[in-house]
Amino acid sequence: MNTKENDLFADAAREVLNAQCTPAVVRAIEAGGRDAAATQALWAQLEAIGLPDALLSENQGGSGLGLGQVFGVLEQCGAHALPLPLAETMVARALLAQSGTACGAGSIAFAQGQALADGSWHCPLVRQGALAEAVLVQTPSAWRLLKVDQAHRSDHADVHDAALTWSSAQVHAAPVVAVDAELQVRNLQAAVTAAQMAGALLQVFQRTLQYANDRQQFGRSIGKFQAIQHQLAVMSEHVFAARMAAQLGCSGDGVRPDRLRVATAKARCSEATLIVAELAHAIHGAIGFTEEYDLQLFTRRLHAWRQTAGSEAYWHAVAGEALLAHEGMTLDMVRRITDVAAAH
Structure with missing residues (x-):
């Protein structure tokens, strides 16, 4: 599966979510819950294009992809504040199929x-x-x-x-x-959550940048003020660093991510959440906190995702224990985490 083919899945997810997972739909699902018509209609659309089964083998009716190959799909889930567990379903169905368990x-x-x-x-x-x-x-x-x-x-x-x-x-x-004894649900959940956080963080940054360019104060857009430009620069740094870390967390074939890469991904995305959400709301001012304004759909999820499967403190401890147990140069461990080619 090459990069161009991977992009096709991300593009398909973006297309259906752009049309079917609007802020109005997200609010309707939050208000109506699992049995709401909006919930069932959106899930039917996701099933129709085969996204929940993307990690199943082709013999099992899927596309035979690994986590790294559906990173773009997971990112789009975050970018659209998808209120349904598509990411978890993709991984769960793959595990169930591998264990011979029917899930329906x-x-x-x-x-x-x-x-x-x-x-x-x-x-x-x-x-x-x-x-x-x-x-x-x-x-x-x-x-x-x-x-x-x-x-x-x-x-x-x-x-x-x-x-x-x-x-x-x-x-x-x-x-x-039936799963192998070393597999941990926390690792799986952290990997897919970090990928969704990466999408939501980028969405928050893009919305804030657009707001700064549109909002006029003292005869010019607030994005022209040096203080706002500095805040946007800090946001950008954290957003794109988090995205790179999230990609590492999903890198490799199959659905069993490397625990140390997951630790790097989840810790970095959780760290970025605190800073990016704070700056986004500071630039937006009071309007960003209102229920009617869409920004809170993303920042609210980011704060929940920050704690999902362990916050940055938990994953820093995991990385620290691995570092203390590592024999040899620290740089060798850093290279192993960041050498994506070694995961394939």
Whole structure:
């Protein structure tokens, strides 16, 4: 799969999301939840162009792609504030297919859970659990694919998220997903989240740049003022550094990302979120915080994604432990992380 072919998938995602995932649709999905007509219509469009199955092999009805080859698709999800777990579904369906587990149609979220004393499984936070149809749950002892409508649900502050608990009977009736012991749902979720953050960060920067050029103050656009230009320059630096790191996090073939590359990607994107969102709202002023203005659709998601699968503090610790355990020059480890060709 060459770069030109990869771009075709990103272009297809951009085209359908431009038409079907407008800010008005995003708001309708947030208001209506999983059963809203807007939710079902948008998901049907994503299924129609085959994006949820892109990581499946061609023999299984997919396109045989790896995470690195769908980075552009994941980026477009963030750039359009897609309120549905397409990225997680793509990876989950690939894992389920590889394990021989049937999953059927519908969206799938990721979660880490805990097995309680009575045999039930509890997930205190399922990102987009209020919108997904199923959750691929990892506990220390097993992975299972569990249906959201069978769970006891408690809402979170973010309308997309939920705390979910399945009874012992529901857990035992659900299929066990056979994966290798070293695979961690946190790594998978962090990799695809960083890619979406990269798209949202670029969107926030572009919207802020446009606003600075359009907004007039004292007879000229505010983008002409040196202080604003400095803020935009800082935003640009963080946005494009985060995008490069996110690409590293998804680099390689298959759907099992390198943990150290994921640590680099998620930490850098989470760091960038704090600075880029702060500067974007500073330049926009009060209007940027209003519900009617679209900027908050992206910055709100970025703050949620910053904590998803671990914030920068968690992933800095992962990178630090790897560095302390590394024998040899630090530069050798940096080269291994950044040498994309070695991942193919």
